[in-house]
Amino acid sequence: MPCPSATMVVWTSAWLHGAAASDDVLDALQNWAESQEVCAADAELAARLDLPGPQETPAGPALLLASLRKAGAADGALVLPVPGDARGLGGTNPFAKAAMRVGEAVVLPETGLGLVPQPIAEGILRWTVFGLGDLPPLEHLPIGEAEHGMASAMREAASALIDLGVAKHRPGVREEIAETVSSRPTPPWPEGVPQRTLRILQRATEVEAILWVATDDSPGGAMSASAIRGRTEALRPLFDAVRAARRASVAEMVRVLADRASKP
Incomplete structure (x- = not known):
């Protein structure tokens, strides 16, 4: 089925390349949940990206977009892992575990970042930002x-x-x-x-x-x-x-x- 990660990949890529406004990205994401929130997976990453950490009050997605641009994001990719098929995750790091648990994620290779969406309550979707570590080259399928x-x-x-x-x-x-x-x-x-x-x-x-x-x-x-x-x-x-x-x-x-x- 369609998924929030696909929306995030395409719309953030459009925005980063000047083909969409930031409000367009935020509006598209709202199709998945009226309220979107963002936090970093650990304190070190939170400090680097100017995002709230895992124990802090989450921020809105507009701050995520600013952080991605600051980090040099360009093109994202969609990963859809299932047990037995972990392509695009790169090992058993926290990002891979979270992505496998929900069955989807966004990979931003230029920044070494991954985003995992998780519904946490009715109408609320939380995006957690992870560091990726070493990833294998993304598979290209025509x-x-x-x-x-x-x-x-x-x-x-x-x-x-x-x-x-x-x-x-x-x-x-x-x-x-x-x-x-x-x-x-x-x-x-x-x-x-x-x-x-x-x-x-x-x-x-x-x-x-x-x-x-x-x-x-x-x-x-x-x-x-x-x-x-x-x-x-x-x-x-x-x-x-x-x-x-x-x-x-x-x-x-x-x-x-x-x-x-x-x-x-």
Whole structure:
């Protein structure tokens, strides 16, 4: 599904390259929570970035933007870690642990900083800023390859589920999928991002909704443990392909915004 980190990556990149105002960034983030707050993960980082530390009253996101510009941020990247796939995290540091716990984060390689969003109460989203340490080079996946990979994984998953005998008709499934998609925020994107990336993100949202409905057993009765294992193995590549498509789409948005800003 869409996530706050993707919004943060694209809109801060647009702002840093002069393609959006700071108020545009703040407005886009509010789609995820009415109140946004920011703190640094430790006192040393807080002093370096002029941000409140973990034991202090958090600041608003406008102070985060000022800190990122001061630190020399340029382009961010989206990471979507899950157990067994920690790409983009670089080890078992506090940032990696926090990102793995929530399943998303922002990486800002030029600054050595990472941002992790965490809902802490109804309508409140807290961004914690971490130092990254040494990170491996970020994986680059061409947008066309990501789109093709998601389509191929969907065909293979459907075939595997039929072969396993766990694909079954479910009354009202279309309504369930539509409700799952519509229940998530639909944040705006900066003007000028490629329409292809928006289509791929929308498709990824729809496919992930199908996946969550497909793995929800509550209305359909019990499945055997072996059937559940088979279904999990069949669907794992599709979950991976959806995350890859989302990362590639966000990276392509950032690339296009940066290229346009560099042209006279």
